Amino acid sequence: MATTRKTVGKQELISEVSHETGMTNRQIEKVMSAFINAITNALKRGEDVRFTGFGTFKIAQRAARKGRHPRTGEEMEIPASQRPTFSPGSRLVEAAKGGHAGMGRTSGRKAA
Numbered sequence: 001m002a003t004t005r006k007t008v009g010k011q012e013l014i015s016e017v018s019h020e021t022g023m024t025n026r027q028i029e030k031v032m033s034a035f036i037n038a039i040t041n042a043l044k045r046g047e048d049v050r051f052t053g054f055g056t057f058k059i060a061q062r063a064a065r066k067g068r069h070p071r072t073g074e075e076m077e078i079p080a081s082q083r084p085t086f087s088p089g090s091r092l093v094e095a096a097k098g099g100h101a102g103m104g105r106t107s108g109r110k111a112a
Helices: 010-021 025-044 090-096
Strands: 049-051 055-062 065-068 075-078 081-088
Touching: 010 025, 025 049, 025 055, 081 090
Parallel strands: none
Antiparallel strands: 049 055, 055 081, 065 075
């Protein structure tokens, strides 16, 4: 039997982080945008971004290769490409299996 999976959107994530930290949704949205921009810029520079226990963002290189056109079956050259990847860390994997979900500490206090 298939299970239905819920997707958490950006606004739901912002609300959850806001609730945990006591910061406003607007503050969290600014922090999240800066966080995503920092990761994106690091990847553009060819750097890996690692959060111990959570995971690593990096750029994977795909070599040029031969493939077949799905409609005609004609052989074609697929060019080399790069794409961002994420490899989950040990604590994230454990949390996904139903183990301890704590990835870090939050104070639960209102921001000053």
